[in-house]
Amino acid sequence: MLGINGAEQGDLSGSVRYPFSDWDSFMIQPLDELINTHQQALEARDPSSRFCVLNTVDKNGYPASRVLTVRSIEQTGITLYVDQHSPKVLQLQSNPKFELLFFWPTLMKQYRVRGKFQIMKNPDQATEWINKPYAGRLVDLYHSVGRKQSSSVDSLKTVQSELAALAAQYPDQQLTEIPDGLVTLLVKPTHIGAWINMQEDRIHDRREYSLMDGSWQEQVLVP
Numbered sequence: 001m002l003g004i005n006g007a008e009q010g011d012l013s014g015s016v017r018y019p020f021s022d023w024d025s026f027m028i029q030p031l032d033e034l035i036n037t038h039q040q041a042l043e044a045r046d047p048s049s050r051f052c053v054l055n056t057v058d059k060n061g062y063p064a065s066r067v068l069t070v071r072s073i074e075q076t077g078i079t080l081y082v083d084q085h086s087p088k089v090l091q092l093q094s095n096p097k098f099e100l101l102f103f104w105p106t107l108m109k110q111y112r113v114r115g116k117f118q119i120m121k122n123p124d125q126a127t128e129w130i131n132k133p134y135a136g137r138l139v140d141l142y143h144s145v146g147r148k149q150s151s152s153v154d155s156l157k158t159v160q161s162e163l164a165a166l167a168a169q170y171p172d173q174q175l176t177e178i179p180d181g182l183v184t185l186l187v188k189p190t191h192i193g194a195w196i197n198m199q200e201d202r203i204h205d206r207r208e209y210s211l212m213d214g215s216w217q218e219q220v221l222v223p
Protein backbone atom coordinates (compact mmCIF):
# COMPACT_ATOMS: atom_id res chain seq x y z
CA MET A 1 0.00 0.00 0.00
CA LEU A 2 1.33 3.44 -0.91
CA GLY A 3 1.77 6.11 1.77
CA ILE A 4 2.72 9.76 1.57
CA ASN A 5 4.81 10.69 -1.54
CA GLY A 6 4.24 7.25 -2.94
CA ALA A 7 6.52 5.57 -0.37
CA GLU A 8 5.67 2.03 0.60
CA GLN A 9 3.98 2.09 4.07
CA GLY A 10 6.29 0.58 6.63
CA ASP A 11 9.35 1.69 4.66
CA LEU A 12 12.07 3.58 6.44
CA SER A 13 11.94 7.24 5.46
CA GLY A 14 15.02 8.86 6.93
CA SER A 15 15.14 7.85 10.58
CA VAL A 16 11.36 7.74 11.01
CA ARG A 17 9.29 4.66 10.26
CA TYR A 18 5.61 4.84 9.35
CA PRO A 19 3.34 3.41 10.53
CA PHE A 20 4.55 3.16 14.10
CA SER A 21 4.56 -0.38 15.43
CA ASP A 22 1.72 0.06 17.89
CA TRP A 23 -0.26 2.43 15.68
CA ASP A 24 -3.36 0.29 15.43
CA SER A 25 -3.29 -1.65 18.62
CA PHE A 26 -3.25 0.74 21.46
CA MET A 27 -6.75 1.87 22.15
CA ILE A 28 -9.61 -0.48 21.60
CA GLN A 29 -11.36 0.39 24.85
CA PRO A 30 -10.64 4.05 25.57
CA LEU A 31 -12.13 4.00 29.08
CA ASP A 32 -9.78 1.12 30.01
CA GLU A 33 -6.96 3.14 28.48
CA LEU A 34 -7.92 6.19 30.55
CA ILE A 35 -8.11 4.13 33.75
CA ASN A 36 -4.77 2.39 33.08
CA THR A 37 -3.00 5.57 32.07
CA HIS A 38 -4.28 7.36 35.16
CA GLN A 39 -2.90 4.51 37.25
CA GLN A 40 0.47 4.86 35.50
CA ALA A 41 0.45 8.62 36.13
CA LEU A 42 -0.28 8.02 39.85
CA GLU A 43 2.53 5.46 40.04
CA ALA A 44 4.89 7.91 38.30
CA ARG A 45 3.87 10.49 40.94
CA ASP A 46 2.84 12.85 38.18
CA PRO A 47 1.79 16.03 40.04
CA SER A 48 -1.17 16.38 37.68
CA SER A 49 -2.41 12.85 38.25
CA ARG A 50 -4.58 13.94 41.18
CA PHE A 51 -6.24 16.80 39.33
CA CYS A 52 -8.29 17.62 36.26
CA VAL A 53 -9.93 20.69 34.77
CA LEU A 54 -13.70 20.83 34.59
CA ASN A 55 -15.03 23.15 31.91
CA THR A 56 -18.67 24.19 32.07
CA VAL A 57 -20.67 26.90 30.31
CA ASP A 58 -21.81 29.89 32.37
CA LYS A 59 -25.12 31.72 32.05
CA ASN A 60 -23.60 34.19 29.56
CA GLY A 61 -22.31 31.38 27.34
CA TYR A 62 -18.68 31.73 28.41
CA PRO A 63 -16.57 28.66 29.16
CA ALA A 64 -15.82 28.39 32.90
CA SER A 65 -12.81 26.28 33.89
CA ARG A 66 -11.55 25.21 37.27
CA VAL A 67 -9.23 22.57 38.73
CA LEU A 68 -10.84 19.73 40.67
CA THR A 69 -9.31 16.84 42.57
CA VAL A 70 -9.79 13.47 40.90
CA ARG A 71 -11.04 11.00 43.50
CA SER A 72 -11.09 7.98 41.19
CA ILE A 73 -11.40 6.87 37.59
CA GLU A 74 -13.20 3.55 37.25
CA GLN A 75 -15.50 1.70 34.87
CA THR A 76 -18.45 3.18 36.78
CA GLY A 77 -17.21 6.69 36.08
CA ILE A 78 -14.95 9.54 37.15
CA THR A 79 -15.59 10.62 40.74
CA LEU A 80 -15.23 14.25 41.81
CA TYR A 81 -16.35 15.93 45.03
CA VAL A 82 -18.14 19.27 44.80
CA ASP A 83 -20.49 21.55 46.69
CA GLN A 84 -23.97 21.29 45.27
CA HIS A 85 -24.62 25.05 45.61
CA SER A 86 -21.39 26.04 43.84
CA PRO A 87 -21.46 27.85 40.48
CA LYS A 88 -20.05 24.80 38.67
CA VAL A 89 -22.96 22.61 39.78
CA LEU A 90 -25.55 25.30 39.05
CA GLN A 91 -23.98 25.71 35.59
CA LEU A 92 -24.14 21.97 34.96
CA GLN A 93 -27.77 21.91 36.06
CA SER A 94 -28.78 24.68 33.65
CA ASN A 95 -26.53 23.54 30.79
CA PRO A 96 -25.32 19.91 30.93
CA LYS A 97 -22.54 20.50 28.38
CA PHE A 98 -19.11 20.09 29.96
CA GLU A 99 -15.62 18.79 29.30
CA LEU A 100 -13.05 17.32 31.66
CA LEU A 101 -9.41 17.77 30.74
CA PHE A 102 -6.61 15.52 31.95
CA PHE A 103 -2.95 16.16 31.12
CA TRP A 104 -0.25 13.92 32.54
CA PRO A 105 3.11 15.47 31.60
CA THR A 106 5.25 12.57 32.84
CA LEU A 107 3.55 10.42 30.18
CA MET A 108 2.84 13.25 27.71
CA LYS A 109 -0.78 12.17 27.36
CA GLN A 110 -3.87 14.32 27.25
CA TYR A 111 -7.49 13.19 27.44
CA ARG A 112 -10.64 15.25 26.90
CA VAL A 113 -13.78 13.68 28.30
CA ARG A 114 -17.43 14.54 27.69
CA GLY A 115 -20.43 12.58 28.78
CA LYS A 116 -23.29 12.32 31.19
CA PHE A 117 -23.14 13.09 34.88
CA GLN A 118 -24.93 12.38 38.13
CA ILE A 119 -24.87 14.53 41.26
CA MET A 120 -25.46 12.34 44.24
CA LYS A 121 -24.84 11.58 47.89
CA ASN A 122 -22.18 8.93 48.29
CA PRO A 123 -21.51 6.93 51.49
CA ASP A 124 -17.79 6.54 50.55
CA GLN A 125 -17.43 10.30 50.44
CA ALA A 126 -18.97 10.64 53.92
CA THR A 127 -16.52 8.04 55.28
CA GLU A 128 -13.49 9.69 53.63
CA TRP A 129 -14.57 13.16 54.71
CA ILE A 130 -13.95 12.43 58.40
CA ASN A 131 -10.24 11.90 57.61
CA LYS A 132 -9.89 15.27 55.92
CA PRO A 133 -7.84 17.87 57.87
CA TYR A 134 -9.98 19.87 60.30
CA ALA A 135 -9.44 23.20 58.50
CA GLY A 136 -10.76 21.71 55.26
CA ARG A 137 -13.80 20.20 56.99
CA LEU A 138 -14.52 23.55 58.58
CA VAL A 139 -14.49 25.30 55.19
CA ASP A 140 -16.81 22.64 53.77
CA LEU A 141 -19.20 23.26 56.66
CA TYR A 142 -18.92 27.02 56.14
CA HIS A 143 -20.13 26.59 52.54
CA SER A 144 -23.22 24.81 53.84
CA VAL A 145 -24.13 26.85 56.92
CA GLY A 146 -22.29 30.13 56.31
CA ARG A 147 -21.51 31.63 52.93
CA LYS A 148 -21.90 29.82 49.63
CA GLN A 149 -18.73 28.83 47.76
CA SER A 150 -17.67 31.52 45.27
CA SER A 151 -20.16 34.11 46.60
CA SER A 152 -18.88 37.69 47.06
CA VAL A 153 -17.73 38.87 50.46
CA ASP A 154 -16.40 42.27 51.60
CA SER A 155 -13.03 40.90 52.79
CA LEU A 156 -11.06 37.77 53.67
CA LYS A 157 -11.04 38.99 57.29
CA THR A 158 -14.83 38.52 57.41
CA VAL A 159 -14.42 34.91 56.28
CA GLN A 160 -11.64 34.32 58.83
CA SER A 161 -13.66 35.65 61.75
CA GLU A 162 -16.75 33.70 60.70
CA LEU A 163 -14.62 30.54 60.40
CA ALA A 164 -13.19 31.17 63.87
CA ALA A 165 -16.74 31.43 65.26
CA LEU A 166 -17.66 28.19 63.50
CA ALA A 167 -14.54 26.50 64.91
CA ALA A 168 -15.63 27.50 68.43
CA GLN A 169 -19.05 26.02 67.77
CA TYR A 170 -17.71 22.80 66.16
CA PRO A 171 -14.40 21.64 67.67
CA ASP A 172 -12.49 18.95 65.76
CA GLN A 173 -14.01 15.93 67.55
CA GLN A 174 -17.54 17.16 66.91
CA LEU A 175 -17.10 17.85 63.22
CA THR A 176 -17.77 14.31 62.01
CA GLU A 177 -20.95 14.67 59.89
CA ILE A 178 -20.40 15.50 56.24
CA PRO A 179 -22.15 18.82 55.48
CA ASP A 180 -25.34 18.64 53.45
CA GLY A 181 -23.92 20.53 50.49
CA LEU A 182 -21.05 18.16 49.77
CA VAL A 183 -21.88 15.76 46.97
CA THR A 184 -20.31 13.50 44.40
CA LEU A 185 -20.20 14.48 40.76
CA LEU A 186 -19.97 11.20 38.86
CA VAL A 187 -19.00 11.61 35.22
CA LYS A 188 -19.86 8.81 32.81
CA PRO A 189 -17.76 9.28 29.67
CA THR A 190 -19.46 9.05 26.27
CA HIS A 191 -16.71 10.90 24.33
CA ILE A 192 -12.98 10.57 24.89
CA GLY A 193 -10.40 12.48 22.89
CA ALA A 194 -6.83 11.24 23.24
CA TRP A 195 -3.57 13.00 22.44
CA ILE A 196 -0.57 10.75 22.79
CA ASN A 197 2.96 11.92 22.20
CA MET A 198 4.64 9.27 20.06
CA GLN A 199 8.13 10.66 20.75
CA GLU A 200 9.69 9.09 17.63
CA ASP A 201 8.86 12.20 15.65
CA ARG A 202 6.84 15.25 16.58
CA ILE A 203 3.79 13.35 15.41
CA HIS A 204 1.10 12.75 17.99
CA ASP A 205 -1.51 10.03 17.86
CA ARG A 206 -4.88 11.77 17.96
CA ARG A 207 -8.02 9.71 18.36
CA GLU A 208 -11.61 10.44 19.23
CA TYR A 209 -13.96 7.86 20.65
CA SER A 210 -17.74 8.02 20.90
CA LEU A 211 -19.88 5.56 22.78
CA MET A 212 -22.67 4.39 20.48
CA ASP A 213 -25.15 1.66 21.46
CA GLY A 214 -22.74 0.44 24.13
CA SER A 215 -19.61 0.21 21.98
CA TRP A 216 -16.85 2.72 21.34
CA GLN A 217 -16.44 4.05 17.79
CA GLU A 218 -12.99 5.29 16.89
CA GLN A 219 -11.99 8.22 14.69
CA VAL A 220 -8.33 8.93 13.94
CA LEU A 221 -7.53 12.64 13.67
CA VAL A 222 -4.71 14.48 11.92
CA PRO A 223 -2.24 15.37 14.67
Ligand SMILES: Cc1cc2nc3c(=O)[nH]c(=O)nc-3n(C[C@H](O)[C@H](O)[C@H](O)COP(=O)(O)O)c2cc1C
Nearest residue numbers: 051066067068069081082083086087088089149150
Ligand atom coordinates in the same frame (compact mmCIF):
# COMPACT_ATOMS: atom_id res chain seq x y z
C1 LIG B 1 -5.36 21.82 43.22
C2 LIG B 1 -6.82 22.19 43.37
C3 LIG B 1 -7.73 21.20 43.73
C4 LIG B 1 -9.08 21.54 43.88
N1 LIG B 1 -9.98 20.54 44.17
C5 LIG B 1 -11.30 20.85 44.25
C6 LIG B 1 -12.28 19.82 44.45
O1 LIG B 1 -11.97 18.62 44.53
N2 LIG B 1 -13.57 20.19 44.53
C7 LIG B 1 -13.98 21.51 44.42
O2 LIG B 1 -15.19 21.76 44.49
N3 LIG B 1 -13.08 22.49 44.22
C8 LIG B 1 -11.75 22.20 44.12
N4 LIG B 1 -10.83 23.19 43.89
C9 LIG B 1 -11.32 24.59 43.82
C10 LIG B 1 -11.92 24.88 42.44
O3 LIG B 1 -10.87 25.04 41.48
C11 LIG B 1 -12.82 26.13 42.44
O4 LIG B 1 -12.09 27.26 42.85
C12 LIG B 1 -14.03 25.97 43.35
O5 LIG B 1 -14.57 24.67 43.30
C13 LIG B 1 -15.13 26.97 42.98
O6 LIG B 1 -15.48 26.76 41.64
P1 LIG B 1 -16.84 27.31 41.01
O7 LIG B 1 -17.01 28.74 41.52
O8 LIG B 1 -16.60 27.31 39.53
O9 LIG B 1 -17.97 26.43 41.42
C14 LIG B 1 -9.51 22.88 43.69
C15 LIG B 1 -8.58 23.85 43.31
C16 LIG B 1 -7.26 23.50 43.13
C17 LIG B 1 -6.29 24.58 42.64
